[in-house]
Amino acid sequence: MNVRHIATKAGQAILTLLLASVVVFLGARALPGDPALTLAGENPSPDLIDAINEKYGFDQPLIVQYGRFVLAALRGDLGRSSRSGLEISDMIGQTLPVTIQLAVLAVGIAALIGIVFGVAAAYWKGRWPEWVANSAAIIGLSVPSFWLGMLAILLFSVRLGWLPASGYVSIFEDPLGALSHLIMPAFVLSTGLAAVVMRQTRSGMLAAFATEYIVAVRAKGLSERRVVINHALRNSMIVVTTIIGLQLGALIAGVVITERLFGLPGFGKLTVDAIAQRDYAVIQAAVLVVAASYVLINLVVDVLYTVIDPRVRVGGSQ
Amino acid sequence: MTELVEVEKSTSIQYRTGSKRAFYRLFHNPLGLSSAIVVVIIVLIASLAAVISPYGPGDANFGALTQRPGTAGYLLGTDNLGRDMLTRTFWGMQASLLVGVISVLVAIVIGVPLGLLSGSNRYIDAVVSRLSDVTLAFPALIVALGLAAINGANLTNAAIAIGISYIPVITRVVRVETLRISALDFVTSAKVQGAGQYRILSRYVLPNALSPLIVQVTMIIPTAILMEAGLSFLGLGLQPPMPSLGVMLAEAQQYFTVAPWAAVVPGLAILLMCLSFNILGDALRDAHDVH
Numbered sequence: 001m002n003v004r005h006i007a008t009k010a011g012q013a014i015l016t017l018l019l020a021s022v023v024v025f026l027g028a029r030a031l032p033g034d035p036a037l038t039l040a041g042e043n044p045s046p047d048l049i050d051a052i053n054e055k056y057g058f059d060q061p062l063i064v065q066y067g068r069f070v071l072a073a074l075r076g077d078l079g080r081s082s083r084s085g086l087e088i089s090d091m092i093g094q095t096l097p098v099t100i101q102l103a104v105l106a107v108g109i110a111a112l113i114g115i116v117f118g119v120a121a122a123y124w125k126g127r128w129p130e131w132v133a134n135s136a137a138i139i140g141l142s143v144p145s146f147w148l149g150m151l152a153i154l155l156f157s158v159r160l161g162w163l164p165a166s167g168y169v170s171i172f173e174d175p176l177g178a179l180s181h182l183i184m185p186a187f188v189l190s191t192g193l194a195a196v197v198m199r200q201t202r203s204g205m206l207a208a209f210a211t212e213y214i215v216a217v218r219a220k221g222l223s224e225r226r227v228v229i230n231h232a233l234r235n236s237m238i239v240v241t242t243i244i245g246l247q248l249g250a251l252i253a254g255v256v257i258t259e260r261l262f263g264l265p266g267f268g269k270l271t272v273d274a275i276a277q278r279d280y281a282v283i284q285a286a287v288l289v290v291a292a293s294y295v296l297i298n299l300v301v302d303v304l305y306t307v308i309d310p311r312v313r314v315g316g317s318q
Numbered sequence: 319m320t321e322l323v324e325v326e327k328s329t330s331i332q333y334r335t336g337s338k339r340a341f342y343r344l345f346h347n348p349l350g351l352s353s354a355i356v357v358v359i360i361v362l363i364a365s366l367a368a369v370i371s372p373y374g375p376g377d378a379n380f381g382a383l384t385q386r387p388g389t390a391g392y393l394l395g396t397d398n399l400g401r402d403m404l405t406r407t408f409w410g411m412q413a414s415l416l417v418g419v420i421s422v423l424v425a426i427v428i429g430v431p432l433g434l435l436s437g438s439n440r441y442i443d444a445v446v447s448r449l450s451d452v453t454l455a456f457p458a459l460i461v462a463l464g465l466a467a468i469n470g471a472n473l474t475n476a477a478i479a480i481g482i483s484y485i486p487v488i489t490r491v492v493r494v495e496t497l498r499i500s501a502l503d504f505v506t507s508a509k510v511q512g513a514g515q516y517r518i519l520s521r522y523v524l525p526n527a528l529s530p531l532i533v534q535v536t537m538i539i540p541t542a543i544l545m546e547a548g549l550s551f552l553g554l555g556l557q558p559p560m561p562s563l564g565v566m567l568a569e570a571q572q573y574f575t576v577a578p579w580a581a582v583v584p585g586l587a588i589l590l591m592c593l594s595f596n597i598l599g600d601a602l603r604d605a606h607d608v609h
Contacts, residue, residue, distance in 0.1 A: 016451040023452065027464050138600070142540060142592035144547050147567060147585030150574060158575050249457030249483065250541075256459055257548045261571070272552055275463055283467055291455040 002306050013299040020291040021073070025066050028284040078285035083277050088285045091270060096289075098266035099255055101171055101178070105186035106251070110193035111240050115233070117194075118201025122209065123228060133198060140195030145254055149188040149261045156184060166263030185262040189254045196243055208232040238308050245301035248294055340529065343605035350601025356594040363408055364415040371405040376559045387579050395579045397569065403580065407587050410563035413556050414591060417477040417546040418539040424481025425488045425538065430531070432485070433492025434519045438500060443493070450486035458483035458545050466554045473562070476555040480542045491534050495527035529606040536599035540592035547588050563588050 053059045057068055072079070078088040121133035157165035163184050171178035208214055209232060217231050244251075256268030263269075267286070274282035344350045363370065372391075378399040387395040387403070394403035436443035456464075462479035469475050496519070499505060505522050513521070549555040550564025558565050563584040570580035 012448070012451065015448060016455060019448065019452045020455045023456070027468070030468050138593065138596050139589075142544075142589055142596050144544055144564075144567070144585060144588045144592075146548065146551055147581070147588065150567070150571065150581045150585070154574065154578055154581075249454065252457045253459035253545065253548060257551060260552060271463065275467060275554070278467070280467070283463065287456070287460055287464065290457065290460050294455040294457070295451075 005306060006303055009299060009302040013295050017292060017295050020295065021070055021288065022066070024284055024288045024291065025069050027287070028280060029062070031280050031283075073288065078288070079281045081274075081279055082281050083279045088282055091282065092267065092285065092289060095265060095267045095270045098168060098264055099259070099268060102182055102186055102189065102258070102264065102266060103251060103255055105182055106189035106254075107193065107244055109187055110190035110197055113190065113194040114197025115201050115240070118198040119205055119228060119233060121198070121202040122205030125206065130202075133202065137195040137198045140191045140198075143191060145188050145191050146257045146261050148191060149185065149258060152184050152188060153261075168264050168266075181262075181264075185258045185264060188261075189251070189258045192250060192254065193243070193247055196247060197240055200243055201240075205232055238305070241301055241304050241308065245298045248297055252290055252294070340602070340605040344601055347601050347605070349597055350605065353594045353597035353601060356590075357598050360411065360591055360594060361415065364412040367405075367408040367412045371402075371408050373402040373405045375401075375405055375409040375561050377401060377405070387583070394583050395577070397566070397580050398573050398577065403583050406561040406566055407563070407583055409561045410566055410584060411587055411591065413473060413550075413560070413562040414543045414546055414588065417473060417480065417555075418542045420474070420477035421481035421484060421542045421545075422535050422538055424478055425484035426531075426535070429485045429488025430492050430524075433489040434496050434523065436489065437493040437496025437523075438515065438519060446489065446493075450489055453482065453486050456483070459549065462549050462554050471554045471557060473556040476546055476549045477542075479549075480545045484538050484542070487538065488531070488534065491530055492527055495530055496523050499523045499526050533599060533603045533606055536595060536602055540595040540599075543588060543592055543595075 057065055060068075076089050078092070080086065081088055081091065084091075117133040117136060121130040124130055153165045156163045164181055168181050169177040171182075205228075214227060214232055217227055222231075252268075255266070256272060258264070259266045259268040260272055267289075270282065271286040273279075274286060344354065367375075378401050379396065385392050385396040387393065389395060392402055392404070394407065396402060397406070432446050436446040458480045461482050462476055465475040465479050500518075500523060505518060508518055508522055546555055546562065547564035547567065550562040551568045553568065555564055556562035558569070566584040567581060570577070570584070574581035
């Protein structure tokens with residue numbers, strides 16, 4: 001383990017998080033409308049406004065308000081919804097598991113499809129499997145995923161009646177039911193990611209096949225299956241990890257749209273509903289959660305590098 | 319003598335100017351050539367939507383609701399308000415392309431100077447890379463949500479949000495090119511001759527960084543088009559009744575089980591646009607040898 005490398009990355013992540021929290025805080029203050037008025041409800045008395053201002057510290061200088069905001073967020077206190085009055089951390093705690101299940105399943109499908117197609121395209125370079133894989137990848141990059149979702153609903157739910165078109169059941173109560181609800185959204189969400197993974201796997205495998213160590217293991221007489229899977233494909237692990245870090249932003253956007261299409265009660269739906277209801281406290285918290293998870297997951301990816309890739313581990317060239 | 323001229327001609331194609339060689343390669347690649355032609359047709363359709371559309375984008379015919387494609391007068395059918403799908407698709411393509419162009423412009427105007435500066439000064443580089451990290455932590459959709467909450471949902475805000483999210487991408491490409499080109503001999507020679515920083519960046523570095531930049535832009539446009547469709551689908555882009563392909567899909571979601579073409583047509587239009595830009599981008603990348 002290269003402790004110094006990890007420490008640098010962690011320091012950068014903390015700095016990024018702090019800057020992101022400033023952006024979120026100032027962004028929330030730039031929103032139209034007086035927060036005290038929003039909280040007070042209809043026809044508030046001036047005393048009530050003053051009381052709210054004092055209680056939430058809206059009358060304090062911005063820097064003090066920011067300090068309180070960060071300290072509260074660090075304690076897990078994200079405030080209350082100005083519409084429902086519920087604790088925002090509870091609302092996120094209920095919706096985030098749905099989204100994580102969807103995202104994990106989608107990443108799994110994308111990795112599976114992407115690696116299989118990528119390996120096939122590189123192994124049978126210049127033959128029909130490469131052509132098929134390349135075409136699939138460029139279509140995957142070009143197709144709007146939610147449109148694919150609508151077509152899938154039309155086919156599998158309306159025409160064939162095999163899968164439910166919307167809704168959600170917990171994976172802990174009914175695993176099979178949960179899978180039937182999640183498989184179509186997860187597949188739809190995975191298209192773009194699968195295409196990127198396929199392209200990277202293909203070029204990684206092509207580079208690997210050209211190296212001397214592959215020539216060496218072939219000369220040793222290993223079976224083709226072991227050459228491909230045990231030796232050439234190992235590098236794809238690094239590729240897939242990198243892509244998931246880089247593509248996380250696109251994945252988050254995809255999650256929001258997919259949840260909307262399939263009526264999944266996840267974090268994306270929470271965010272879109274908050275926008276529609278102008279529930280600024282929830283919007284602010286949701287944006288902060290997205291930014292924080294983006295930074296944290298990329299930090300994890302960086303640390304994983306040092307585990308997977310020996311070159312990074314010893315601090316050599318990447 | 320003629321032989322000599324011949325040789326010079328062929329070398330000028332193969333070795334001399336990068337852009338000529340790239341054009342030569344692009345137009346001798348059938349896939350690249352045809353995608354370039356389709357892109358030109360798409361741009362023409364999008365910019366001439368007002369002229370070539372058979373109807374107005376909001377013209378409703380309540381006597382011809384959800385007509386199938388191929389109905390007389392409605393080549394691609396009508397939607398649930400009796401509006402011509404062909405007309406709305408043309409206008410939707412215009413909105414998509416507009417968002418693609420505006421977002422790329424936003425990303426270039428901010429990203430190119432940042433990339434040039436961070437590639438030539440390591441203090442600026444440190445600051446810019448932190449700012450890039452912060453920007454990346456806010457996906458385009460989140461920026462769009464924020465802008466919509468502050469300024470209201472419309473096409474320009476959606477395009478700006480998408481553009482902001484691509485600034486780090488453009489910055490990174492230009493930064494890498496600046497580092498690479500600055501180390502080349504002809505830049506050193508210009509420095510020795512007393513060329514200032516500004517002159518080196520504008521006269522020597524930027525023109526040589528154009529190829530990878532053009533390739534990157536061609537790759538960004540389809541993702542921006544997809545993003546716009548997604549934002550409009552969520553109600554964060556162009557507002558109805560103006561047609562955007564995403565708005566059309568969002569509306570079709572209400573009744574696409576009875577009129578599937580209302581969902582199929584705009585989706586196919588998005589697919590066609592993105593496919594041709596992506597194929598062109600791949601062909602340009604191969605032609606320019608950028609990887």
